Amino acid sequence: MNRIIKKVAVLGSGIMGSRIACHFANLGVEVLLLDIVPKELASEESEGGVATIQDKAARNKIVNAALETTIKSNPSPVFTKSVVNKITAGNFDDNMKDIASCDWVIEVVVENLEIKKKVYDQVEKFRKPGTLITSNTSGIPIHMMAEGRGDDFKAHFCGTHFFNPPRYLRLLEIIPTPFTNKDVVEFLMHYGDKFLGKTTVLCKDTPAFIANRIGVYSIMSLLHLVEKMDLTVDEVDKFTGPVLGRPKSATFRTTDVVGLDTMIKVAKGLYDNCPDDKARELFKLPAYVAKMEQNNWLGDKTGQGFYKKIKGADSKSEILSLNLKTLAYEPQQKIKSTTLETLKSIEDLRLRMKAYAMGKDKAGEFFRTSFAGLFEYVSDRIPEISDELYRIDDALRAGFGWELGPFEVWDALGIAEAVDMMKKYGHVPAVWVTEMLAAGNTSFYKVENGEKKYYDIPSKTYKNIPGTSQYIILDNIRATKTIWKNAGTAITDLGDGIINLEFHTKMNTIGGEVLEGINKAIDVAEKGYRGLVIGNDGANFSAGANVGMIFMMAVEQEWDEVDFAIRMFQNTMMRIRYSGIPVVAAPHNLTLGGGCELCMHADFVQANAETYMGLVEFGVGLIPGGGGSKEFALRASDAFAEGQIDQNILKDKFLTIGMAKVSTSGREAEELGYLQKDKYAISMNRSRLIADAKEKAIELADAGYTKPVQRKDIKVLGKSGLGMVLAGANTMYSGHYISEHDKKISEKLGYVLCGGDLSAPTLVTEQYLLDLEREAFLSLCSEKKTLERIQSILTKGKTLRN
Known part of the structure; x- marks a missing residue:
């Protein structure tokens, strides 16, 4: 239709x-x-x-x-x-x-x-x-x-x-x-x-449909398990947060945010409307939850729930957690667990789940007990709430923020091994699981020819997940389509003459291995392909340049090394801009610093709607040094009306960098000047992002893409613009809005954006601006206060305003 x-x-x-x-x-x-x-x-x-x-x-x-x-x-x-x-x-x-x-x-x-x-x-x-x-x-x-x-x-x-x-x-x-x-x-x-x-x-028209049926079961079973295992609020949220591939808000914090009354309403509805559910008794409220409901301790909406924020004697906010035995609020406790410590070094979530299940302490016991019940519950819900198991996983990932759905976790542990675990805790899987294993099928999912298939229970065969043929999921094709890789990147053949470069460093930061990967990908594409996509399936596109590497070189005063690293970054960004094939960036979520600069130099940006893009170098005492400062000077020049110079345009560019503005969406990234009209598009669905970027690369190639020519016509304002910048920075410093070091960084940034202290507006080249940018960046690296800011970010994850 x-x-x-x-x-x-x-x-x-x-x-x-x-x-x-x-x-x-x-x-x-x-x-x-x-x-x-x-x-x-x-x-x-x-x-x-x-x-x-x-x-x-x-x-x-x-x-x-x-x-x-x-x-x-x-x-x-x-x-x-x-x-x-x-x-x-x-x-x-x-x-x-x-x-x-x-x-x-x-x-x-x-x-x-x-x-x-x-x-x-x-x-x-x-x-x-x-x-x-x-x-x-x-x-x-x-x-x-x-x-x-x-x-x-x-x-x-x-x-x-x-x-x-x-x-x-x-x-x-x-x-x-x-x-x-x-x-x-x-x-x-x-x-x-x-x-x-x-x-x-x-979904089928059953009580609470799919996500709430399973998600609220999971929460209610944990609320009862808390009493059985004598667990605290702090322990449960530590055990069920990011270590499990779930949001930081974990269990109790999530309940506070959503509202305890909402969860209670769904639980009561399930108890009333699911008389044949084997786990029905778990939907009854534990005594402490019933008391919280009576006290109107419903979470954020009432000011307290499982957590309560107060102001201490020093007027600083403090978050207390609820003692579930006494129902008194107490200071949060630091949770120590040998199992959790061993899991920190395991990046692959599936491998982490397997290790979690083998834990010997309370955390490991909690994992086994909770998942033994969950596995039984989800297998019993087929075909009641869904005929296909993948719909349950989809619902929990998308509705509750689980990185892996229950059947995916089960696969990670090994189906037969998990069934043995379940039996030890008094749980048995549905008959169809036993029959599946007996027939020699050992997983709920498998990947064939780059497509993920699920086990279809009625036909007892594996089928493609409907609709996913329009997606490109790198996890599914990496094993057979990777044509080159190093420690931090991989190049994958997407088909139709397009290749993809993905990062897989921590937070997808950009260091030497990523720069090597970008240059290698362009080499490969120019020799035998039609275009390049730079995108990944990670939690974030890129948190920016590897400032830890810069910090170590600066502390050791290896200035030649720092200078080489900056040149390498700038040259790589310019390589993206002036390659012989179209380069399409596919950012999503955090796209900061160097990640933003990469996008600013791409031929086209296919951004996910949830893209949070910004040049945030001011926070670590630096200016954008990978072409970002140069690019804002260039874009300011292009925005000047014919024959006229508007200093407000330059002012806006300066403030965007100086205030480290980050877009709250892909659309806002255009308003902030990070994305350019007609040179970007939005993919609403993250799962479609790589496929959409590939289609754009094909479109650019089909249109007869030709290598651009470096710019030599960038109008900079020199002293007339610099005077405005210096006056503004001095006013902000005099008014105690910025520190002395902020003032110094502002002056360095203004110097680059204005093309130096030229006596009159002048046309300059991109390389001229890149040299100014690199010199300013290098000089700031030698500042003690800059190093203190970088150290604060690296050790505490906090911005220091010194």
């Missing part, structure tokens, strides 16, 4: 409704956000006759207040501030008729079936036939909401369960009813994936 979404109506402006509206606006879709009319005016409005209930502002007060609160929330639900202009607020009484112009109506009102039915009465009255109508409910069976509706309504009605916050959590559960048209389901699965950037998971 050829369906285009131009306008969406969101009915209900609460936390989820407003954020869903913002995310659609992020795509450029026009949004109509509606809520109820206040029953009566607030006293401050009604007194003195300032407004009446007939006034538009008064009638839209609820929706306007909700949207305003959402926009101010952190992290931001919008890519840029201008996105909000796509949203029109209104109310059910006056504006429900306007849904006739909408292509999709999403209901996000309170979780009450009768209220939803009343809303649907109005929707059915005004929606045009064929319009999608979906509900974001998480607690009401989808089929119950479709009952009594007309045939066209039922055919286009479906559940679309977003996870909060919808911009950042990638899960979108699609729950059809028996009446939903097949093409509607296919459209929602595709649209959610490609345009909303989601992992779309097809």
Whole structure:
């Protein structure tokens, strides 16, 4: 079905409704956000006759207040501030008729079936036939909401369960009813994936669907395990955080953020609606949780939950954790574990899981006990909540931030070995697992010909995961498609004449091995390929240059080595710019310092929507030294109107670097000047990023890509611009806004951006600016205060303002 979404109506402006509206606006879709009319005016409005209930502002007060609160929330639900202009607020009484112009109506009102039915009465009255109508409910069976509706309504009605916050959590559960048209389901699965950037998971209409059914089971089982094993809040969050491939917020902190009441509501719903669930008793609240509910200790929304922030005697904030026995808040305890210490050196998460399961202390026992139960639970849920096991893994990764889903962890441990472990803890897998092993199948997943396959239970064969053929997952092709590698990089053949260079250093920092890899990749591409993509599947694109290496050389006063390293970095960035083949960068998440400079020199940037890009060298007492300062001078020159010089343009460039501004999205990276209009595009879905970048490289090659010529026409302002910079830095220093060292760095940066102290505006070359940039960088490396800043970042992870 050829369906285009131009306008969406969101009915209900609460936390989820407003954020869903913002995310659609992020795509450029026009949004109509509606809520109820206040029953009566607030006293401050009604007194003195300032407004009446007939006034538009008064009638839209609820929706306007909700949207305003959402926009101010952190992290931001919008890519840029201008996105909000796509949203029109209104109310059910006056504006429900306007849904006739909408292509999709999403209901996000309170979780009450009768209220939803009343809303649907109005929707059915005004929606045009064929319009999608979906509900974001998480607690009401989808089929119950479709009952009594007309045939066209039922055919286009479906559940679309977003996870909060919808911009950042990638899960979108699609729950059809028996009446939903097949093409509607296919459209929602595709649209959610490609345009909303989601992992779309097809669910059955069962209680809590997939992610919450398994995720809340996991949390509830841990809440009971805490009592059984006499664990503390601090221990559980240490055992279930990043070491397990899960968010830093782990278990209890996540519950505080989401709200203990939310988790309790889902748990109670599962207890009431799943009478045949073997693990049903685990959905009962432990006594300490019931007491917390009674005390209204629900987490962040009530100021305390499993954690509580207080101000100490020195007025510094301190976070206390709850003693689950006494229900008193106590200082957090540092957790010591031999098992966790041994896991620190294991980068590969799958290998780490295997080592975790062998731990001899409390952490190892916790791992085995919790996963023995989880493995049984997920195997028992097939086919109840899903016919395919991969959907369960997809849901937990995208909805709860697990790096590995439960079946993927099971694979990492070895299925047969994990079954033996389960039996020791009183758990048995579902019969289909035993039959699978008996037939000689020893894994839930395997990779063949670059594609990941899953074990299909009904057919007892391995099948391709639907939809993933459009993705390029480097993990799946690296074993057979790698054509060169060194200690920090690998070059992989993507097919169709395009190769990819990926980094795999810590935080994907850029050091000598990465620079070698970039140059090698360009050599290889120029000799026998059509284009190069620089991208990876890591947590971040790149945290920047390896400042630890610079620090060590500077401490040893090996200035020739430092100078060589800077030249090498600059030359490599220029090689990217002036290679004989198109180079497409594919950044995502952190893209800082040298990672940002790399993108600024690429022919094109295919950025993930969640790209946080910035030149942050000021934080370590330096200026951008890999061509970033040069590039901002060049872009300022290009922004000057013909025959005119606008110092405000230079000022903006200076402040962007001087304030170490980092974009909060790929779109904002353009506003900050890191990305250039017409030279970048956004991939909403991270899983599509490498494939999208490959397509762009092919497009550039097909268009007859030719090697660019180095620039010799960059207009710099010399003393006229430098005077502005020096005056501004001196004013900031005099006002105690910056330190003396900040002032010195500012002057160095201004000197480069202005092309030195030339007597008049002059045209200069890129190499001229690179030389100035390198000299300034080198001189700052010799400053004691710069070395103190670098040391603070390396040892404490904190920016020092000395």
